[in-house]
Amino acid sequence: MPRIILSINAGSSSVKVSVYEANGNSDTPNQLAEAQVEGLTAPPTKLKYERGDQKVKGKELDDINTQEDAFRYILDYLTKDNGLPQLNHKEDIKFTCHRVVHGGDYPKAQIIDENTYHHIATLSDLAPLHNAPALSIIRAVTSILPNAKNIAYFDSSFHASMPPHIKTYPIDQKVASHNQLRKYGFHGISYSFITHAVSIYLQKPASELNIIALHLGSGASACAIQGGKSLDTSMGLTPLAGLPGATRSGSIDPSLMFHFTHEAGMPSRSSTKEMHITTAEEILNKKSGWKALTGTTDFGAISASQDPECQLAFDIFCDRVLNYVGSYYVKLGGEVDALVFAGGIGERGARLRKEVVGRVECLGFRIDEGANEKPGEGVVVDVGAQEARHHTLVCRTDEQLEMARGVVEEAERFSKK
Numbered sequence: 001m002p003r004i005i006l007s008i009n010a011g012s013s014s015v016k017v018s019v020y021e022a023n024g025n026s027d028t029p030n031q032l033a034e035a036q037v038e039g040l041t042a043p044p045t046k047l048k049y050e051r052g053d054q055k056v057k058g059k060e061l062d063d064i065n066t067q068e069d070a071f072r073y074i075l076d077y078l079t080k081d082n083g084l085p086q087l088n089h090k091e092d093i094k095f096t097c098h099r100v101v102h103g104g105d106y107p108k109a110q111i112i113d114e115n116t117y118h119h120i121a122t123l124s125d126l127a128p129l130h131n132a133p134a135l136s137i138i139r140a141v142t143s144i145l146p147n148a149k150n151i152a153y154f155d156s157s158f159h160a161s162m163p164p165h166i167k168t169y170p171i172d173q174k175v176a177s178h179n180q181l182r183k184y185g186f187h188g189i190s191y192s193f194i195t196h197a198v199s200i201y202l203q204k205p206a207s208e209l210n211i212i213a214l215h216l217g218s219g220a221s222a223c224a225i226q227g228g229k230s231l232d233t234s235m236g237l238t239p240l241a242g243l244p245g246a247t248r249s250g251s252i253d254p255s256l257m258f259h260f261t262h263e264a265g266m267p268s269r270s271s272t273k274e275m276h277i278t279t280a281e282e283i284l285n286k287k288s289g290w291k292a293l294t295g296t297t298d299f300g301a302i303s304a305s306q307d308p309e310c311q312l313a314f315d316i317f318c319d320r321v322l323n324y325v326g327s328y329y330v331k332l333g334g335e336v337d338a339l340v341f342a343g344g345i346g347e348r349g350a351r352l353r354k355e356v357v358g359r360v361e362c363l364g365f366r367i368d369e370g371a372n373e374k375p376g377e378g379v380v381v382d383v384g385a386q387e388a389r390h391h392t393l394v395c396r397t398d399e400q401l402e403m404a405r406g407v408v409e410e411a412e413r414f415s416k417k
């Protein structure tokens, strides 16, 4: 009998849930449906749904404010869809995969039992927009689908390969080691998908593939991938470091906060029993980025606007992205197969791609304007000019599929306990 897998991706501005059917002898899960609630940081939230030819796009929703609300809404929607009889019996859902952003030192996916749950909870302060919402969904699944086995996939695992001189911060090493203060890096489930997809597209084994990958969504990061493994990435101990995002400042001078407010070190009023953050962390994670600069977190609207604040936000993003493309190109010794754009902004932001690629022409990249404006169908699409030295690709990343594939691949390990 086919097994049903529910794959849940709780991002900072969206929740995406895909339903798969996996047959015993095939290693590729077959997608039955995909539902997405987006706009959690820019209400009204909207539903996108796809099952075969059946499509719903942009249905506005009321009273959906958190990732848990979004998940409960989606599960209800899926189970009420008459065209999805596979979900009529909740007990048929054998596995649920959960994207958990901060997994500390976990090098691979884990079955969620009491120990893993508590370990993920202890990391909540280090991913204030992510771990607690993911745990709220895990709790909901445990009560609604008691028969499903919950597996956590960590955004940080892909970066376990970063060498010590890249993951170590130059601070007192006793404190660093005691408090586990190092660079972890995130968006790893997406980078793993991208590596696999680009390796197939370029017909080059992943172990020989060098790419500069940009996952640009509500949270944005860059990754230098060498021989299919993470060499460096822009996020750090927390997803705040590196590129700016919808509500995040990205990297700033660490002293800035003490000049911004005298209350920087005080507990934030939005701290909860599960998650403690300081006022500084609250400001830099939730009240900065595109929201602070322009009043909206919708980068599509920012890119289309002529307002000076939007133009400034756009220019800042291009500038910070360039910092990483340039330095990762050097770290990879110029041996780069492709520059890859992914995530909501990377996949849909033609203007941003054009601007960034235009600025790195000196490195051998060049955009094909027609292909860039309207990238064709497919998981990976070339938007670079034919004569360019390196490819410029758009990859429609799919974190849910990456997790579901992992479950099928490791079904034996996950079925044991």
Ligand SMILES: Nc1ncnc2c1ncn2[C@@H]1O[C@H](COP(=O)(O)OP(=O)(O)O)[C@@H](O)[C@H]1O
Pocket (backbone or CB within 6 Å): 011, 012, 013, 014, 015, 216, 217, 218, 219, 246, 297, 298, 299, 300, 301, 303, 343, 344, 345, 348, 349, 350
């Ligand atoms: N046409 C567009 N051009 C640029 N950015 C866009 C466009 N459409 C959507 N976006 C942006 O994509 C981002 C969401 O990306 P996504 O990767 O789905 O987010 P999340 O981090 O929640 O997973 C939002 O900032 C949204 O404004």
Ligand SMILES: CC(=O)OP(=O)(O)O
Pocket (backbone or CB within 6 Å): 010, 011, 012, 013, 101, 155, 186, 187, 217, 218, 219, 220, 239
């Ligand atoms: C790690 C991270 O920032 O994720 P997202 O872009 O989904 O918020």
Ligand SMILES: [Mg+2]
Pocket (backbone or CB within 6 Å): 011, 012, 217, 218
């Ligand atoms: Mg995301």
